[in-house]
Amino acid sequence: MENAKKLALHRKRKQFVEALFRSKMSLVGLAILVFFVLLAFVGPLLYDYDHQEYGAGEMLEPPSKAFLLGTDDLGRDVLGELIHGAKTSLIVGVLATLISMVIGTVVGISSGYFGGRIDAFLMRVTDAFLVLPWLPLMLVLAALLGSSLWNIVVVIGVTSWAGTARLARAQTLSVKERQFVERARSIGAGHVYIMRKKILPNVFPLIFSNTVLVSAVAILSETTLSFLGMGDVLRPSWGMMLHYAFEAGAVSVGAYWFFVPPGVCIILLVLGFAFLGHSFDEILNPALRRR
Amino acid sequence: MNSEYLLRKIFHSAITLFIVLIINYFLFRIMPGDPVSMIMRNPNANPSMLAQVKSLYGFDKPQLVQFAVYLRELVKGNFGMSFFYRQPVIDVIGSRLFATLVLAFAAEIVAIFLGILLGKIAAVRRGEPVDAAILGFSLVTYAMPTFWLGIVFIAFFCVHLGLFPTVGMYTSGVTFAGFADKAVDLAKHLFLPAVTLAVVIVGGYSMIMRSSLLDVLSEDYITTARAKGLSRRDVINRHAVPNARLPIITIIAINLGFMIAGALQVETVFSWPGIGRLMYEALKARDYPLLQGIFLIVSFCVILANFAADIMYGYLDPRIRY
Amino acid sequence: MKLLEVRNLKTYFDTREGVVRAVDDVSFSLEKGEAIGLVGESGCGKTTTALSVLQLLPKEGRIAGGEILLNGEDFAAKSEEELRKHRWRDVSIVFQGAMNALNPVMKVSRQIAEALLLHEELTEEEARRRVLALFDLVEISSSLVDCYPHEFSGGMRQRAMIAMALACGPKLIVGDEPTTALDVMVQAQILALLGKLRREFGMAMILITHDLSIVGANCDQVAVMYGGKVAEIGPVGKVLRNPCHPYTQRLLKAFPDIRGEREMVQSIPGFPPNLVTPPPGCRFSPRCDAAREICFSREPAMRCVEPGHEAACHFAEERS
Numbered sequence: 011m012e013n014a015k016k017l018a019l020h021r022k023r024k025q026f027v028e029a030l031f032r033s034k035m036s037l038v039g040l041a042i043l044v045f046f047v048l049l050a051f052v053g054p055l056l057y058d059y060d061h062q063e064y065g066a067g068e069m070l071e072p073p074s075k076a077f078l079l080g081t082d083d084l085g086r087d088v089l090g091e092l093i094h095g096a097k098t099s100l101i102v103g104v105l106a107t108l109i110s111m112v113i114g115t116v117v118g119i120s121s122g123y124f125g126g127r128i129d130a131f132l133m134r135v136t137d138a139f140l141v142l143p144w145l146p147l148m149l150v151l152a153a154l155l156g157s158s159l160w161n162i163v164v165v166i167g168v169t170s171w172a173g174t175a176r177l178a179r180a181q182t183l184s185v186k187e188r189q190f191v192e193r194a195r196s197i198g199a200g201h202v203y204i205m206r207k208k209i210l211p212n213v214f215p216l217i218f219s220n221t222v223l224v225s226a227v228a229i230l231s232e233t234t235l236s237f238l239g240m241g242d243v244l245r246p247s248w249g250m251m252l253h254y255a256f257e258a259g260a261v262s263v264g265a266y267w268f269f270v271p272p273g274v275c276i277i278l279l280v281l282g283f284a285f286l287g288h289s290f291d292e293i294l295n296p297a298l299r300r301r
Numbered sequence: 302m303n304s305e306y307l308l309r310k311i312f313h314s315a316i317t318l319f320i321v322l323i324i325n326y327f328l329f330r331i332m333p334g335d336p337v338s339m340i341m342r343n344p345n346a347n348p349s350m351l352a353q354v355k356s357l358y359g360f361d362k363p364q365l366v367q368f369a370v371y372l373r374e375l376v377k378g379n380f381g382m383s384f385f386y387r388q389p390v391i392d393v394i395g396s397r398l399f400a401t402l403v404l405a406f407a408a409e410i411v412a413i414f415l416g417i418l419l420g421k422i423a424a425v426r427r428g429e430p431v432d433a434a435i436l437g438f439s440l441v442t443y444a445m446p447t448f449w450l451g452i453v454f455i456a457f458f459c460v461h462l463g464l465f466p467t468v469g470m471y472t473s474g475v476t477f478a479g480f481a482d483k484a485v486d487l488a489k490h491l492f493l494p495a496v497t498l499a500v501v502i503v504g505g506y507s508m509i510m511r512s513s514l515l516d517v518l519s520e521d522y523i524t525t526a527r528a529k530g531l532s533r534r535d536v537i538n539r540h541a542v543p544n545a546r547l548p549i550i551t552i553i554a555i556n557l558g559f560m561i562a563g564a565l566q567v568e569t570v571f572s573w574p575g576i577g578r579l580m581y582e583a584l585k586a587r588d589y590p591l592l593q594g595i596f597l598i599v600s601f602c603v604i605l606a607n608f609a610a611d612i613m614y615g616y617l618d619p620r621i622r623y
Numbered sequence: 624m625k626l627l628e629v630r631n632l633k634t635y636f637d638t639r640e641g642v643v644r645a646v647d648d649v650s651f652s653l654e655k656g657e658a659i660g661l662v663g664e665s666g667c668g669k670t671t672t673a674l675s676v677l678q679l680l681p682k683e684g685r686i687a688g689g690e691i692l693l694n695g696e697d698f699a700a701k702s703e704e705e706l707r708k709h710r711w712r713d714v715s716i717v718f719q720g721a722m723n724a725l726n727p728v729m730k731v732s733r734q735i736a737e738a739l740l741l742h743e744e745l746t747e748e749e750a751r752r753r754v755l756a757l758f759d760l761v762e763i764s765s766s767l768v769d770c771y772p773h774e775f776s777g778g779m780r781q782r783a784m785i786a787m788a789l790a791c792g793p794k795l796i797v798g799d800e801p802t803t804a805l806d807v808m809v810q811a812q813i814l815a816l817l818g819k820l821r822r823e824f825g826m827a828m829i830l831i832t833h834d835l836s837i838v839g840a841n842c843d844q845v846a847v848m849y850g851g852k853v854a855e856i857g858p859v860g861k862v863l864r865n866p867c868h869p870y871t872q873r874l875l876k877a878f879p880d881i882r883g884e885r886e887m888v889q890s891i892p893g894f895p896p897n898l899v900t901p902p903p904g905c906r907f908s909p910r911c912d913a914a915r916e917i918c919f920s921r922e923p924a925m926r927c928v929e930p931g932h933e934a935a936c937h938f939a940e941e942r943s
Contacts, residue, residue, distance in 0.1 A: 230444075234447075273445070
């Protein structure tokens with residue numbers, strides 16, 4: 011019995027991976043993400059750059075052999091900054107999403123499982139978070155907590171869970187009435203046990219693809235917060251690069267090399283997440299698949 | 302109109318507003334820089350002064366009473382004083398509202414018009430290269446930070462080509478001969494920020510329009526319209542589009558948060574003297590009362606817009622009877 | 624000259640799974656004022672056959688062969704532009720479940736007037752008067768003229784649909800399950816109305832249904848379709864009294880209840896064939912009790928069992 015279950019699970023996983031590799035969109039998304047992960051974690055080992063070293067070159071020097079993407083307003087190598095900044099975006103994207111997913115799943119499943127007043131209350135709170143203008147909220151929170159990488163992670167995490175909660179609730183409602191849940195309840199299983207063992211596994215696939223999409227939003231949020239001056243000054247990040255580029259007037263002197271590359275990297279990374287999330291959705295939730 | 306539906310919507314909006322107020326209240330209490338801590342920072346402050354200030358602001362009362370006072374003051378329109386401007390928050394915000402409304406309205410009009418058009422083209426030519434191009438455009442603009450697009454536009458159109466002024470709403474230091482001159486100057490300044498904002502939201506609209514139109518095109522009444530002998534263009538424009546347009550209305554309201562985020566960035570980049578720019582300035586100056594006031598007003602607008610969208614939807618879709 | 628003559632019609636759908644031969648070599652004809660019933664389970668090609676006449680197929684569909692002669696003109700060879708003038712003027716359609724066949728955000732009167740204005744030189748005022756006359760004809764109160772479809776009951780929507788179909792005085796009217804989803808009383812009323820108006824105006828009709836009893840009461844001819852082909856065709860009286868194709872026999876035995884299809888599928892074990900890779904030989908063979916060896920290898924030709932009555936079964940004569 012246990013073995014057959016494992017085998018079925020194994021087969022499911024294999025089918026999933028195969029489907030993933032069949033879809034062009036997911037391959038492109040995967041390739042982009044692998045590229046940026048390598049850039050973020052292997053790149054710094056191979057490419058020598060010191061974030062604290064000012065004046066390695068002239069100020070706002072255009073691209074040359076010495077500096078392939080030119081220099082920034084403090085004479086730092088833009089390419090080096092770009093490579094070292096990748097890590098920040100990835101870390102924020104993944105961690106903030108994790109927080110968002112945990113909050114969203116817990117709220118959504120409890121709401122759907124318990125129903126009644128708890129449901130009504132949690133859904134009103136969720137609605138409030140859906141409706142609240144998220145960027146101002148993030149800015150207010152970030153200003154309150156102070157700008158550090160971890161605070162930004164928390165701020166993005168606690169403001170972006172509402173959509174996930176809605177999804178988790180809907181799925182929980184449809185799972186709740188199925189037989190195996192009733193059976194577990196009839197043999198006296200506890201609420202937490204049922205939610206964790208019976209409902210979560212059925213809700214997770216839906217959440218998972220949504221989560222990947224949330225990462226895309228989280229990365230954009232980090233960039234925007236940093237650009238608006240709420241970023242971590244001590245860490246290089248693409249958002250901070252754009253912040254400095256804007257503040258230092260790189261735009262008005264037309265120093266494209268300073269502000270175009272980080273933007274392009276952000277777009278690619280966000281697209282990577284969006285592609286992958288979309289493919290997950292198509293594979294894991296075939297009921298939703300249309301056109 | 303069914304009053305039950307209306308009441309329920311009002312009730313939901315009221316609860317959401319209440320939750321926003323609670324969040325706002327507590328943020329305000331724990332923010333650094335409330336009046337008391339401002340005075341504590343003053344080296345000449347002594348305990349009796351502190352107690353005096355505390356009682357003046359009602360900080361010695363229980364939280365619930367304080368919350369009630371806070372609500373009462375809000376209803377009276379008292380959002381506190383801006384540290385930076387040394388003016389009531391409500392006045393500071395009021396003076397910036399017009400600029401934001403102009404920008405948001407212009408961008409929204411462009412985006413809706415373009416979004417419906419692009420979505421229509423994509424749906425009608427499903428699977429053709431045009432469809433793929435529109436999809437690509439929508440995806441890339443979705444993935445693009447708004448402020449970055451603004452920066453690139455400024456660098457290219459203003460600095461490189463010199464086509465548009467870079468900052469502000471009007472050319473500074475100029476007295477306009479008449480209303481027409483002023484409007485032309487405004488239009489010049491408005492064009493690029495509005496286009497930037499429109500570009501980042503248009504992708505979403507076109508995708509919604511596309512999928513909604515594809516859904517509609519498979520409906521029976523489309524076959525009826527074709528069977529009647531209508532041309533393809535008339536089938537799409539008279540029968541499909543009016544049905545497919547409905548979801549856009551909801552999306553506009555849901556998107557309002559997105560729109561506000563975009564306006565905030567666009568205003569910052571283009572020095573547009575609106576609420577968004579004001580928020581950025583308030584953040585830089587750590588002007589917390591102003592920040593709070595903006596946050597509250599913006600939230601209130603979003604809640605109101607969502608409510609309005611529900612009502613509008615019912616008006617446009619005769620199937621929904623309140 | 625016959626009003627409508629469909630010869631060897633082939634309508635295919637190009638899908639990701641392959642080419643679906645939804646209609647494969649279908650022929651039938653119709654005299655002026657005559658009614659033919661197309662009967663069969665869902666997905667057997669009834670609706671596709673009817674929609675092919677006006678080329679109202681979805682994007683993936685195409686007429687792959689055959690002729691559709693209406694008054695001697697080959698509609699299958701006409702371009703979309705040419706056909707538009709004939710649509711609704713010559714052939715109109717009453718769709719099933721009229722809720723979705725009427726545009727939900729357009730007033731019913733507007734939808735009828737639209738057809739009138741398109742095909743006839745009328746002013747708005749004249750069109751409105753005609754709409755009111757049509758409402759009268761199908762016995763809908765003129766007070767409902769400015770209502771939206773959802774404000775109508777199911778039966779009234781179907782009446783409005785019929786009013787719309789009559790608007791331009793067509794020679795042929797296609798009823799695509801016009802009474803499905805209506806309760807029995809309304810069903811009978813609608814069919815009676817349709818029959819009365821048809822005789823009054825001398826219109827021919829193609830009635831698509833899965834209910835043989837409706838065909839018996841309303842049609843002159845019947846074509847039983849299975850898997851995109853005609854299984855049996857002939858005058859209603861002959862076919863119903865003397866069914867020669869096992870599928871027709873099964874259909875007659877399977878008393879369809881008012882809710883229709885679901886019951887029927889149960890009463891004939893198995894499902895209609897996959898039309899991308901249809902079974903070799905007779906398409907009904909996998910579900911046929913009387914199938915013999917030849918049925919699985921050779922496709923049966925149409926056999927004449929009595930004058931005007933044909934069946935596509937190797938053993939049709941044995942059964943007659």
